[in-house]
Amino acid sequence: MRLRYVCQDALVSSVSRPSKLFLTAFGAMLGVASLVAISGLTTTAGTQIIARFDSASSTYVSIENAGEPVNHGDPRLRWASGDGVARIEGVVRVALSARLAGITSVVAVPLDDPTVPEATPPAVLAATADLGEVLGLRLSDGRMFDRGHEERGDNVVVVGAQAAGQLGVDDLALQRVVFINDVAYDVVGIFDEAIDNSFLGAVIMPARTAQTHLGATSPDVLHVIVRPGSARLVAEQGPIALAPSGPTAFAASYTPDPTDLREQVGEDTRAMFVVVGFVSMLAGTVGIMNTMLLNVMERTGEIGLRRALGAKRAEIVVQFLTESAVVGVVSGAAGSAIGMVVIVALAESRSWAPVAEWWLMPVGFALGVASGLVAGAFPAWRAARIEPASSLRAA
Amino acid sequence: MTRTVPLIELEGVAKDYPGPPTVRALRDAQMTVGKGEYVSIVGRSGSGKSTLLNVVGLLDRPTCGRYSFAGVDTGSLSERRRTALRARAIGFVFQGFHLMPHRTVVENVGMGLIYQGASWRQRRRIAEEKLEAVGLGSRSTALPTMLSGGEMQRVAIARALACSPSLLLCDEPTGNLDSQTADGILQIVDDLVEAQLTVLMITHDPQVAARAHRSVVVRDGRLIHDQGRG
Ligand SMILES: Nc1ncnc2c1ncn2[C@@H]1O[C@H](COP(=O)(O)OP(=O)(O)OP(=O)(O)O)[C@@H](O)[C@H]1O
Ligand SMILES: [Mg+2]
Numbered sequence: 103m104r105l106r107y108v109c110q111d112a113l114v115s116s117v118s119r120p121s122k123l124f125l126t127a128f129g130a131m132l133g134v135a136s137l138v139a140i141s142g143l144t145t146t147a148g149t150q151i152i153a154r155f156d157s158a159s160s161t162y163v164s165i166e167n168a169g170e171p172v173n174h175g176d177p178r179l180r181w182a183s184g185d186g187v188a189r190i191e192g193v194v195r196v197a198l199s200a201r202l203a204g205i206t207s208v209v210a211v212p213l214d215d216p217t218v219p220e221a222t223p224p225a226v227l228a229a230t231a232d233l234g235e236v237l238g239l240r241l242s243d244g245r246m247f248d249r250g251h252e253e254r255g256d257n258v259v260v261v262g263a264q265a266a267g268q269l270g271v272d273d274l275a276l277q278r279v280v281f282i283n284d285v286a287y288d289v290v291g292i293f294d295e296a297i298d299n300s301f302l303g304a305v306i307m308p309a310r311t312a313q314t315h316l317g318a319t320s321p322d323v324l325h326v327i328v329r330p331g332s333a334r335l336v337a338e339q340g341p342i343a344l345a346p347s348g349p350t351a352f353a354a355s356y357t358p359d360p361t362d363l364r365e366q367v368g369e370d371t372r373a374m375f376v377v378v379g380f381v382s383m384l385a386g387t388v389g390i391m392n393t394m395l396l397n398v399m400e401r402t403g404e405i406g407l408r409r410a411l412g413a414k415r416a417e418i419v420v421q422f423l424t425e426s427a428v429v430g431v432v433s434g435a436a437g438s439a440i441g442m443v444v445i446v447a448l449a450e451s452r453s454w455a456p457v458a459e460w461w462l463m464p465v466g467f468a469l470g471v472a473s474g475l476v477a478g479a480f481p482a483w484r485a486a487r488i489e490p491a492s493s494l495r496a497a
Numbered sequence: 498m499t500r501t502v503p504l505i506e507l508e509g510v511a512k513d514y515p516g517p518p519t520v521r522a523l524r525d526a527q528m529t530v531g532k533g534e535y536v537s538i539v540g541r542s543g544s545g546k547s548t549l550l551n552v553v554g555l556l557d558r559p560t561c562g563r564y565s566f567a568g569v570d571t572g573s574l575s576e577r578r579r580t581a582l583r584a585r586a587i588g589f590v591f592q593g594f595h596l597m598p599h600r601t602v603v604e605n606v607g608m609g610l611i612y613q614g615a616s617w618r619q620r621r622r623i624a625e626e627k628l629e630a631v632g633l634g635s636r637s638t639a640l641p642t643m644l645s646g647g648e649m650q651r652v653a654i655a656r657a658l659a660c661s662p663s664l665l666l667c668d669e670p671t672g673n674l675d676s677q678t679a680d681g682i683l684q685i686v687d688d689l690v691e692a693q694l695t696v697l698m699i700t701h702d703p704q705v706a707a708r709a710h711r712s713v714v715v716r717d718g719r720l721i722h723d724q725g726r727g
Contacts, residue, residue, distance in 0.1 A: 104614045111611055118599040403595040410556060411609030411660070412584025414577070491556040494591055 108417050112424035123432060126393040130386030130433035130473045131440070137379035138441025138466040139448075142458035144375055146449050149457045161194075162297060163333050163356040165324040165340045177345035177352070179321045181309050184230065186343040187324060192332025197233035198321035202226045202312060208282050208305060210269045224265040225304040226282060228312030228321070234260070236325045237297050243274050244291030247308055251290075255310035259287045262302035263294040280305065285315050333357070383473055386433065390477035394426050398485045405485050406493030415486040422482035423475060430474015431467075438466030502568040504664060504695050505530040505553055510562030511718075512548050522548040524718040526562065530697065532663070535690040537706040538699045540715035546699045547668055549715060553697060554666045555583040567663070584612055588657030588665045592672040594649040596641040602628065603637040606655045613660065620659075627655040631685055647678035654685060665689065667698045671705060683708055 116123055165187070167178055184196040208223035233239070234246035239260070247258045259280060261271060271277045271289050278289045287307060296302060312318035324344075328336045333356040341349035398405070405418060413421075442463065449456035505528065512523035522545045530536055538546050551557040552564060555571060564571045567586070571579060596605050606627055607620030615623070628634050631651040641649055650670055657665060667686070671679035683705060690696055698709060706712050712723040 104612065107611045107614070107616065110617070111608075114604070115597075115600065401597075403593065404597050407589075407595045408608065408612070409580075410554070410583065410589055412580055412612035414580065414612075417612065491551045494556075494589070494593075494595065 105417070105420060108413075108420050109424045112421040113428060115421075116425045116428040123429060126390055126397075127429045127433040127436065127474075129389030130383070130430065130470055130477075131437040133379070133382035133384075133386035133473070134434055134437025134466045134470045135440040135444065136382045137375070137469065138438045138458075138462050139444040140375045140378055142441065142445035142456070142462055143448060145459060146445060146454055146457045150454045160333055160357055161328050161330055163326040163328055163336045163340065163354055165326065165337075165344070165352050165354045166322060168351050168353045171351075177348050179324055179344070179352075181230070181321055183321070183324055183344055184232075187326060187336075187340050190336055190339045190343055192328045192336055194327040194329060195232055195236050196327075197230045197236040197325045198309070199227050199229040199233055199306075199323050199325065200309070200312070200318050200321040202228055202316050202318050204283075204316065206283055208269065208280060210271050210277055210280050221268075223282075224262075224268060226312075226316075227304050227306045228309045228316070228318045229306050230309055233306065233325065234293075236327050237301060238295065239293040239301070240295035241291045242294040244289070246293075247290055252308040252310055255308065255314050257285065257287045257307075257311060257315075258290045259305050259307045260291040260293060261289055261306075262296070262304050263292060264302040265305055266292045268303075282307075283316065287311075383469060387473040387477045390426060390429055390433075390474060391480060394422065394429075394478055394481035395484065397425075398422065398481045398488075401485075402488055402493045405488045406490040409488070409490040410494065418486040418488075419482045422485045423478050426474045426478025426481070427471060428474070429478075430471040432470075433474065434467035434470020437470050438463045441466060501532070503529045503565075504532045504534075504567055505697075506563075506565040507553070508563040508565075510552060510559045510564055512545075512552055512557065513560040522718050523552065523559070526718075526720045528713065528720055528722075530695060532695055533690070533693045534711075535686075535696045535709045536698070537709035537712045538697060538715060539701070539703075539706050539712055544715040545718040546715050548718075549720070550666050550668055550697065550699060553664075554587050554589060555579050584609065585660060586663050588660060588662035590650070590653050590657050590665065590667040590670045592669040594641070594653045596649055596652060598640065598642050600640075601637070602633065602639050602641065602644070602652050605641060605652055606659055609656065610659055623659055624655065627658045628652070630658065631655045645678070646674050647681055650674065650678075650682050651685065654682070658689075663695060665694055665696045667696065669699050669701065671700070671702065679705070 165179075171178060179198065181198060184198055187193060188196045205223050205226045208226065231247055231249045231252045239246060241260070242263065244260070246260055247256070251258050261269065261280070266272050269280055271280060271292070274289060274292065279286050280289055281287070282305070294302065309318065309321070324340070326336055326340065337354035337356045340354050341352035344352055408418065442458065445458055446456045507526050507528040510523060510526040511521065514520040514522055526549065538549060540546050548557070552559050555566070558572070566582065569582070571582070574582065597608070603621055603624040606624035607615070610620045610623060625634065625637055628637055631654050633648060633651050633655065636644065636648065641652065644652065671682055674682065686696060686698065687708065698705070700706050714721040714723065
């Protein structure tokens, strides 16, 4: 009973000075907030990295010729090779491309001035129409060439943003023709994003067009988009589908499953989070302890009087521990709430999905309370040692 | 005349403060105070008045000698029993009021009752009753910082009275007050004595001392007893 009244009184005592309570709690509150925020942002960023990784690499398989053909008739990639691979379980879409050799000039305006040195022309690729989707090309202007263009062998190209800048065809409303080896092609689209940024420096035309004008007889890469988790299977099955009798003529590559990476990222950030969190909690705890010590000194008279009026040493300890526990509760509650707000705000500003473990709030709260109790132990012990006789003499 | 047990009985009491150097603040003190007596304690600064009061108030143990409170030999009591006896039977009023500045007047007055196991409701009822007795019935929800010095001392007296003590110990309660305000405080003490409370009052002021039944002079730790007047 008595102890309950002591605790109640300590509680009233703490909240009777709200501004002091908040100032005392401030350091530990920041500690808890940073802990919660760092932990949550780690998870959020980690999830974000994994998401990018999933969307970029683990669903992409490429198959190339393993080397130069030794005998005439050895299996090679052909423009029709995609059909067999497309039937493998887990394959979403396939496309083929060839990097064209023998490109001497790629310009927007035909120049006959031999005194102007010719710049290195951008890479020119021949591709099937599905390449746009397979490589995740994002058209900033115009559109990707389609199957119709491909079947007819139309003189059309799409240009990467970087190549477009180099050629001076940034704006299709002003300029929509390029000359490749002195043949004119319509620029139907400009793309500014791709699975791999090296594509932004390329000019891409339909395979049949390239065969007609530039003699591209065979593709050199088969690009495959697969469902998540199917990459390995497709990389194994692809070459077999292409050449059941000699799959070794092809080399498939894919990026391994990101699970290992996910764990790696988790470990690194967790270590950092433990260190930063530990340091800020320590600073906050020392802050509470300092203020509580000052508090005890300030209230020497009150403590002496409580003792004179019958308080046991243990009851003085309980009183001051309760008061610092209240500080801990405030820093834990406010700190974890602020931490959550920071996570949501930062994630929002980067348009990431905020992800936080469910235990962050309760753990942050518990840490705040623990820091209050730890910080309060020494001041409470000091308070209990105050002798009523000597503390009451001072006026 | 029937001999009743005196409330306070000091026999050969001495108090040393361990130094270095060791200070003998009280030596061979003999004193008997009966129930309902009003005794003033006078003497120069540093003579040992507060030391005497601390011993009598069970805040400090004498180095040697015997101190009986209401017939109980306090030397034989455990720390716990001494604390309980002090909390139940002795009230203190100091020159510094020692009020908690952020707690209301009722909370200040009822504070000691926490350690008697009184609930908030009981504490408030008793506190309001004692505040009424010192003429501050209307200020119970005020904060001490809004009160005058005289009012603060009256709150302190109400707090000392909250445990219904049989002995009230005052260490220069009027030291910080002007004479008119002091008079109000002393009037309250007179009324308490009238109601059979035993009071020991340390003071520097001869006029204050004169209101008591008798005076004890402390000189270099020795007690010199005046003639009683009443
Ligand atoms: N805790 C202590 N340790 C050592 N010496 C002390 C202690 N308390 C008091 N003294 C010494 O004991 C002597 C008596 O002190 P006490 O406080 O009883 O004097 P007092 O008569 O109350 O003086 P005042 O009128 O100034 O309050 C003084 O010499 C003082 O210095
Ligand atoms: Mg004194």
